[in-house]
Amino acid sequence: MSTHFPDEVFQEFTVLSIPTLTNFRGINHREVALFRGSEGWSEFAPFLEYEVAEAAHWLKASVRAAYKPWPKLYRESIEVNAIIPNIDAARVPELLAKFRGCTTVKIKVNAFEDGAALVEAVLQVIPDAKIRLDVNGGWSLRDAIEYLYEYHSRFGDIFEYIEQPCKDLFDLRQLKRETPFKIAADESIRKGLDNSFSELSEFADIAMLKWAPVGGFEVAHEIISSAGLPVVVSSALDTGIGIAHGAALAASFPKMDFACGLGTIALLESDICEPALLPENGAIAVERREPSERLMAKYAASEERRNWWKNRVTDIWNANRGEEWL
Numbered sequence: 001m002s003t004h005f006p007d008e009v010f011q012e013f014t015v016l017s018i019p020t021l022t023n024f025r026g027i028n029h030r031e032v033a034l035f036r037g038s039e040g041w042s043e044f045a046p047f048l049e050y051e052v053a054e055a056a057h058w059l060k061a062s063v064r065a066a067y068k069p070w071p072k073l074y075r076e077s078i079e080v081n082a083i084i085p086n087i088d089a090a091r092v093p094e095l096l097a098k099f100r101g102c103t104t105v106k107i108k109v110n111a112f113e114d115g116a117a118l119v120e121a122v123l124q125v126i127p128d129a130k131i132r133l134d135v136n137g138g139w140s141l142r143d144a145i146e147y148l149y150e151y152h153s154r155f156g157d158i159f160e161y162i163e164q165p166c167k168d169l170f171d172l173r174q175l176k177r178e179t180p181f182k183i184a185a186d187e188s189i190r191k192g193l194d195n196s197f198s199e200l201s202e203f204a205d206i207a208m209l210k211w212a213p214v215g216g217f218e219v220a221h222e223i224i225s226s227a228g229l230p231v232v233v234s235s236a237l238d239t240g241i242g243i244a245h246g247a248a249l250a251a252s253f254p255k256m257d258f259a260c261g262l263g264t265i266a267l268l269e270s271d272i273c274e275p276a277l278l279p280e281n282g283a284i285a286v287e288r289r290e291p292s293e294r295l296m297a298k299y300a301a302s303e304e305r306r307n308w309w310k311n312r313v314t315d316i317w318n319a320n321r322g323e324e325w326l
């Protein structure tokens, strides 16, 4: 393609800083970079602490989405789940109200009692909710067995699956043998992209995929062909630009049996698109989005931050021979 990369992506390179509504992963502002390629807008937004090697997957995904057409799509809208971060249970109704029509709810949990309070708060608002717990690998095998037993005794069969209960693959395999809960792998996939996924079904029942962290559409499809597991597409506090690519990824699988984690705009003070890509009737539409000039001006980051992101792109591009991505 062009010989002017990565300069070409800098022509409309915009860095934004959008306040988050809850303390999600310890941040209260989400910084993202947006740029436009021949196919449309794309988003590059690895979290600030990620090193070049990990952030390279994100850049590959975002550059390809800007300069290559989307894959074949099988549906025009994607059912999404609500997400409740680890917040005070009293805030649950106000946050759930933003996920209009969602009946599947993912709850971020640590210790049993705090998590159980959030589950109760969700069930008060949506009595027949399907609940997913996301542990982010935070439990030991012993914690997992004990807590899951307690969740089951208190709430019964309301749990659709448990996302990454333990970090260690051997713990996951043991847990899968010992409990009736379905297990979804998230960090095991996006933090282990050099591994083969052909044995993933021994550790998990469902594969979570995020468009940017895994490196885009092609890699996501390779992982699923190799793992042979049902997929749930999720996101990483993206703006509507990145979420749109996630929705395209979800639409590119012929079979999609689960609500996807693509309603996360609700955790930001604002989207960058107008109207915001928030769930309506529990779903979002699959279409390329453009950022709003007004919102880009409102949430523009400083010149210093813009330069930081440009340097980040240049470093990753040079370390990975980015032109081979196109």
Ligand SMILES: [Mg+2]
Binding pocket: 134, 136, 163, 164, 186, 187
């Ligand atoms: Mg997760």
